[in-house]
Amino acid sequence: MLVSATSLHGFHLKASDGAIGTVQEFYFDDQFWTIRYLVAATGGWLSQRKVLISPYALEGVNADRQEIATTLSRAQIEESPPLDSDKPVSRQFEESFYGYYDWPAYWNGPHMWGTDASLVRDRTQWHMPPAEHAPWDPHLRSSDEVRGYYLEASDGEIGHVDDFLIDDETWAIRYLVASTHNWWPGKRVLLAPQWSERVSWEEGKVHITATRAQVKAAPQFHEGTMPSRDDERALHAHFARPAYWAHAPASDSRGR
Numbered sequence: 001m002l003v004s005a006t007s008l009h010g011f012h013l014k015a016s017d018g019a020i021g022t023v024q025e026f027y028f029d030d031q032f033w034t035i036r037y038l039v040a041a042t043g044g045w046l047s048q049r050k051v052l053i054s055p056y057a058l059e060g061v062n063a064d065r066q067e068i069a070t071t072l073s074r075a076q077i078e079e080s081p082p083l084d085s086d087k088p089v090s091r092q093f094e095e096s097f098y099g100y101y102d103w104p105a106y107w108n109g110p111h112m113w114g115t116d117a118s119l120v121r122d123r124t125q126w127h128m129p130p131a132e133h134a135p136w137d138p139h140l141r142s143s144d145e146v147r148g149y150y151l152e153a154s155d156g157e158i159g160h161v162d163d164f165l166i167d168d169e170t171w172a173i174r175y176l177v178a179s180t181h182n183w184w185p186g187k188r189v190l191l192a193p194q195w196s197e198r199v200s201w202e203e204g205k206v207h208i209t210a211t212r213a214q215v216k217a218a219p220q221f222h223e224g225t226m227p228s229r230d231d232e233r234a235l236h237a238h239f240a241r242p243a244y245w246a247h248a249p250a251s252d253s254r255g256r
Contacts, residue, residue, distance in 0.1 A: 001169070001226070002165045002166065002167060002227065003165070003166050003226075004164070004226075005147075005163055005173075006163045006164075008061070009023055009024070010023060011066050011067055011068050012065075012066060012067040012068070013038075013067070015070055015072055015077065016071065016072065018074050020042060020053075020070070020072075021041050021045065023041075023068065024039045024040060026038055028140065028141055029140055030138075030139045030140075030199060032172065033193040034113075034170070034171055035055060036054065036055075036138065036140060037089070037140070038055070038068075040052075046077070050083045052083060052089075054097075054098075054103060056103045057070045058171075076101075080097065081096040081097050083097075105135070106138075109129045109130065110133055112172060113170075115127040115128070118169070119171060146161055148161060149161045149199075149206050150205045151206050151208060152205050152208065154208075155212055158180055159180035161176050161178065164176060165177065165226070165227075172244075173193055175190040175191060175192055175193075176191045176192075177189075180216075187216075187220060188220065188221045188222075189219065189221055190219075190221050190227065191208055191210070191215070192236075192241065195210060195239065195241060196208050210239060214239060218239070219234055219238065229245075
């Protein structure tokens, strides 16, 4: 199921033995555009540190109850490696964090989740990373930071990143929601992050490999509704891009 990143802000987070806090933002990598951590606002509990939760621990999104359940206990979270609130997520921290929870490192393999294309929570199904594959260095970005980045088409500016649509099974960012209201009043369209040519973190810009005319003629995205599979097919056909689900595992090949 696709969910809006901004719609998840403020959702309640549940440990196996009580409340954790609420969803504050997300950290994602700039290679696979996949959510690596959910950042929790814990109020008075653990208020002196950031609490990060990996999708490995997320059981699912309950939109009706506005909550996300986790498999972790409050003690596990409290005793997990601390991340200084004024420092970025380092490889040293990630190695310590993943080692503490005994999860396979997503950077130790060629796929979205290391040795797997999808998020595998069953420990009996985990694989060793291929010996010939060197670990890659993820550069994690904040969803709050990138929201607002300008979008640059091949022939000029087209708007800015207004939101992200996340697949809550793989936790991949499937689409950037582009707001073009400074160019066409009220127009919002979806753009897959894989259609970007590069991201200039210094300039705060995402450069996409499409023209302004292509974006202008793209199907409009209406806030509050998620695209159906037919909507996605029409979008990919419009931009003449292959569908991400064409080579996905069976669990992600479902219709919507």
